[in-house]
Amino acid sequence: MAEIKTTMAGNVWKINIKTGDTVAAGDEVVILESMKMEIPIESEAAGTVTEILVEEGSFVNEDEVIIKLD
Amino acid sequence: MKLDKSWQERVEAIEQGGIKKYHDANEQKGKMFVRERLHSLFDDGTWKEDGKFANAEAEGLPADGVITAIGKIDGRTCCVMANDSTVKAGSWGAKTVEKIIRMQETAMKLKVPMFYLVDSAGARITDQIDMFPNRRGAGRIFHNQVKLSGMVPQVCILFGPSAAGGAYIPSFCDVVIMVEGNASMYLGSPRMAEMVIGEKVSLEEMGGARMHCSVSGCGDILVENETEGIQKAREYFTYMPENYLHKTEKIKPFAPEQLDLEKLVPDNQNMPFDMLQFIKGLVDKGSFFEIKALFAKELITGFARINGSTVGIIANQPKQKGGILFHDSADKAARFITLCDAFQIPLLFLMDVPGFMIGTKVERAGIIRHGAKMVAAMSSATVPKISVIIRKAYGAGLYAMGGPAFEPDSCIALPTAQIAVMGPEAAVNAVYANKIAALDEKDRADFIADKRKEYQENIDVYRLASELIVDDIIPGNALRETLIERYELYSSKEIQFSGRKHPVYPV
Numbered sequence: 001m002a003e004i005k006t007t008m009a010g011n012v013w014k015i016n017i018k019t020g021d022t023v024a025a026g027d028e029v030v031i032l033e034s035m036k037m038e039i040p041i042e043s044e045a046a047g048t049v050t051e052i053l054v055e056e057g058s059f060v061n062e063d064e065v066i067i068k069l070d
Numbered sequence: 071m072k073l074d075k076s077w078q079e080r081v082e083a084i085e086q087g088g089i090k091k092y093h094d095a096n097e098q099k100g101k102m103f104v105r106e107r108l109h110s111l112f113d114d115g116t117w118k119e120d121g122k123f124a125n126a127e128a129e130g131l132p133a134d135g136v137i138t139a140i141g142k143i144d145g146r147t148c149c150v151m152a153n154d155s156t157v158k159a160g161s162w163g164a165k166t167v168e169k170i171i172r173m174q175e176t177a178m179k180l181k182v183p184m185f186y187l188v189d190s191a192g193a194r195i196t197d198q199i200d201m202f203p204n205r206r207g208a209g210r211i212f213h214n215q216v217k218l219s220g221m222v223p224q225v226c227i228l229f230g231p232s233a234a235g236g237a238y239i240p241s242f243c244d245v246v247i248m249v250e251g252n253a254s255m256y257l258g259s260p261r262m263a264e265m266v267i268g269e270k271v272s273l274e275e276m277g278g279a280r281m282h283c284s285v286s287g288c289g290d291i292l293v294e295n296e297t298e299g300i301q302k303a304r305e306y307f308t309y310m311p312e313n314y315l316h317k318t319e320k321i322k323p324f325a326p327e328q329l330d331l332e333k334l335v336p337d338n339q340n341m342p343f344d345m346l347q348f349i350k351g352l353v354d355k356g357s358f359f360e361i362k363a364l365f366a367k368e369l370i371t372g373f374a375r376i377n378g379s380t381v382g383i384i385a386n387q388p389k390q391k392g393g394i395l396f397h398d399s400a401d402k403a404a405r406f407i408t409l410c411d412a413f414q415i416p417l418l419f420l421m422d423v424p425g426f427m428i429g430t431k432v433e434r435a436g437i438i439r440h441g442a443k444m445v446a447a448m449s450s451a452t453v454p455k456i457s458v459i460i461r462k463a464y465g466a467g468l469y470a471m472g473g474p475a476f477e478p479d480s481c482i483a484l485p486t487a488q489i490a491v492m493g494p495e496a497a498v499n500a501v502y503a504n505k506i507a508a509l510d511e512k513d514r515a516d517f518i519a520d521k522r523k524e525y526q527e528n529i530d531v532y533r534l535a536s537e538l539i540v541d542d543i544i545p546g547n548a549l550r551e552t553l554i555e556r557y558e559l560y561s562s563k564e565i566q567f568s569g570r571k572h573p574v575y576p577v
Contacts, residue, residue, distance in 0.1 A: 008391045009429065035424050036495050037340050037392030062431065 002045035004067040006060045010034025015056055017067070021049045029067055032060065045069060084122055084132040088156030096155060099252055101229060102296050104137055104154040107187055110300050111150065117141030120172065124165040132157055134165040135190075138173035143185070144304060146312050149177040152187035155230050160190035162236070164200035167208050174214040181313040183223040185303065186239055189230035208235060215242035220412040223310040227299045228253035228279070228289070241288065244409055245306055245361065247299050248279035248289040255282055255289075284364040287398060292364060309359060309373040309380050310413055317414045323378035324354040331546035335422075335486055339462045339493065342388040345370055345420065348460070349383060352376070352550050358383075362402050368392070369399035371406035373415070377554040382410035384448075385420035386471070388461075395426045395467055397440035403470070404440075404447040411451035416557055419448075419457040419478070423467030424493065442576035444470045450567050454479050454560035456553060459487035459540065474539055479560045482552065483531050483540040490529045494522045 010032035017029050023043045032039040047069030054066045075083075087093070087103060096103065102110075109115040117139040124134040135157035139150045151170045153160035177184040193202060201207055218224055219242060226243035230252050237255045240246040248255075256277030263269045263276065275281065282289035291306075293299040311318050329351030336343055349358055353374035360372035368391040372383055384403050386393035395403075410417055426432075426441055448455075448470065456479060457472035468489060474481045483489075490497065498521045499506070509517055527533075535543050544552050 008394075008427075009431075035392055035394055035427070036493050037388070037394070037424055038342055039392050040342055040389060 001050075002043075002047055002069040003065045004029055004041065004043050004045075004069065006030075006032065006041060006062060006064045006066055008032070008034055008039060009062050010039055010060065012054045012056050012058050012060060012066075013038065015052060015054070017049050017052070019049050019052060023047060023049060023069065030054070041066070043067075043069070080126065081122070084126065087132055087154050088130070088158075092156035100295055101155070101189070101252060103156065104152050104187070104189070107229070107296065107300065108137060108139060108150065108152055110297065111185065111187070111303065112139075112141040112143060113145060114142075117150070121165070121169040124169055125163065130157070131163065134163050134169065135160055136162075136166045136169055138169045140173070140176060140182075143183075144307050147180065147182045148185055148307075149173050149180075149182060150185040150187065153190040153230075155189040155191075158191075158194060160230065161192060161194045162190065162201055162208060163194045163197045167201045167211065168206060171206055171210050171214060174211065174218060177222060178214070178218060181222055181315070183225065183307070183310070183312060184218055186224070186226045186243060188226060188228050188232045188236070188239055190233070190236050191231060192233040192236045212238050212242060215239070219244075220314060222313045223307065223413065225303050225306060227303050228255065229296055229299065230254070231256075233257075233259065245290045246282075246288065247291045247293060247302050247306075248283055249293055249296055249299050250279045253279040253289075280364075283362070287362065287365045287402065289365075290361050305359060306373075309415070314412060314414070318380040320378045321375065323375070324356065326351055326353055326550060327355050331549065335460060335484070335546060337486060339488060342392070344389050345385050345387045345393070345422065348420065349374065349385060352553070353381075353383075354378065361406055366396060366398035366402045368394060368396060369403055371402055376418075376550065376557065379557060380415055381418045381557065382406060382415045383418045383420065384471070386423040386467075388422050391427075392424055393422050394424050395441065395444075395470060397432055397435045397437040400426075400437070400440040400444040400470065404443040407444075407447040407451050411447075411453050414453055416454040416560070417448075417451060417456070417472070418553065419455070419472035421457060421459045421463045421468070421471045422461040423463055423471055425465035425467040426470075439576055441466065441470060445476075446573065446576050448472055449476045450573065452563070452565050452567050454557060454563050456556060456560075457481045458549065458553075459483045459489060460546075461486050462488045462490075462493065464488075464490055464492050479563065480541040480556060481539075482549070483535065483543050484546050484549070485531060485543060486546075487531045487534075487540070487543075488529055489531075489534055489539065490525075494525045494529075497525055498522050 013033040014031040024046045027043045028040040029043050030041040050070045051068040119139045125131040135154050137152045151173050224243040226240045227247045229249050232255045254277040260271050260273050283292040291302050327350045331351045357375040368387050370385040370387050472478045534540055
């Protein structure tokens with residue numbers, strides 16, 4: 001089981017996956033908006049998405065777990 | 071002393087290192103015997119060794135646990151010290167230390183590079199009076215490293231532990247290559263941490279190779295096994311001269327990877343792209359050698375060859391944290407720039423930077439002093455410097471990345487470049503906040519759009535060129551040719567930055 005964490009603080013702008021999707025390492029799973037920039041968050045592991053802990057528009061801190069993988 | 075053994079037998083015994091048990095333990099961990107490591111590091115697998123008979127009269131201390139050697143690497147003379155972890159876990163006794171010091175002194179006299187192949191448990195506490203505090207105790211190893219720093223390349227490959235005082239050997243080297251799973255650096259072991267401060271932590275988590283290469287920044291290159299580690303060290307060395315008086319030799323040029331650089335860069339300043347791809351499309355194919363690839367990824371540092379000549383690249387990575395500069399990325403840049411400047415390697419800055427990060431977290435981390443470090447290193451570097459504005463260059467980001475005020479030999483803009491104190495969105499909000507608040511809701515959007523457009527026009531790249539802010543505007547796909555010519559034309563650059571003993575370094 002792996003977790004995907006945010007690399008910096010910002011607002012969740014786009015979620016590119018849904019529960020049950022399979023992701024590969026390096027896939028852009030979420031895009032944050034911060035400092036007027038789009039900040040893609042990549043999965044560091046491969047797996048199936050079991051839980052998405054944020055929704056579009058919510059604020060996230062640096063190092064926050066946003067997605068859980070199986 | 072009785073001469074009961076022939077010379078041949080003695081040499082063979084020494085060259086076997088420690089007892090079989092320790093060789094087996096190393097093999098289980100995927101570790102090579104120290105002499106095999108040297109065999110693959112040196113050209114043709116040969117070297118001249120000093121102090122082979124050190125402590126030969128003592129039981130179980132062949133070569134006193136370290137091999138000190140001189141030979142050819144990449145066709146050039148180099149000095150090497152290599153711990154033997156089959157002998158008392160590679161720990162340091164008095165003769166171990168003396169041997170290392172002597173080999174460093176040889177490197178200093180000959181002005182040749184020094185390689186450190188580290189795999190050591192640290193000081194032999196039972197021998198402390200003989201090896202720790204005196205003038206030629208272990209402290210002298212570090213003193214010599216500091217003297218050698220910037221004079222000759224110092225390369226460290228970490229195969230195993232580098233503990234306590236020994237952990238400073240890598241820290242004074244130019245580059246630290248760490249073998250995942252086996253290499254570690256720490257001042258106090260997990261056992262000591264538990265005893266002294268009550269912390270329960272694993273070695274991997276506290277001082278493992280991956281941690282140091284991705285979190286602390288003490289490691290530069292993470293490798294999977296020892297063979298790859300040695301190969302990376304040899305490859306790194308091809309970008310280095312033998313000492314500060316020489317330049318890296320030009321080698322056979324290669325065409326870059328076929329990539330359309332103009333297509334790669336999105337017009338929308340806020341959209342990310344992969345700067346590593348941009349670099350690949352710019353430099354000789356296969357020549358990009360990244361330093362600290364896993365640490366502070368929002369900034370890329372590495373060596374490459376452009377038409378066969380070595381350059382050091384510092385590039386923002388918009389794909390990671392928007393390419394914003396953080397305290398760690400500033401630190402990473404400062405270190406890399408200093409390394410290039412020490413060994414006459416020209417610098418190339420590739421800018422796409424929204425500025426430095428803001429907020430409580432980074433202020434408390436001292437982003438200002440770390441940023442100052444980067445600016446100081448960039449500013450005082452006297453090698454040929456070219457800065458290229460690929461897209462945005464906002465705020466102090468422009469300064470830290472070799473902006474026009476810092477005497478780059480040229481500052482080149484791509485047609486997509488944009489220079490400003492801040493981006494249009496932020497600027498309009500900052501300047502017209504009160505006015506926007508006072509407007510009727512229906513007029514707000516139009517007003518903001520108008521002002522943004524006005525601002526855009528004001529920072530248009532042709533306007534900036536007409537004000538002599540940038541020296542030239544070049545399409546992305548013509549950038550490589552421009553760089554090849556300009557670096558060649560600047561190659562006679564020789565300046566003294568300023569007269570003094572040394573600056574008061576921001577740290």
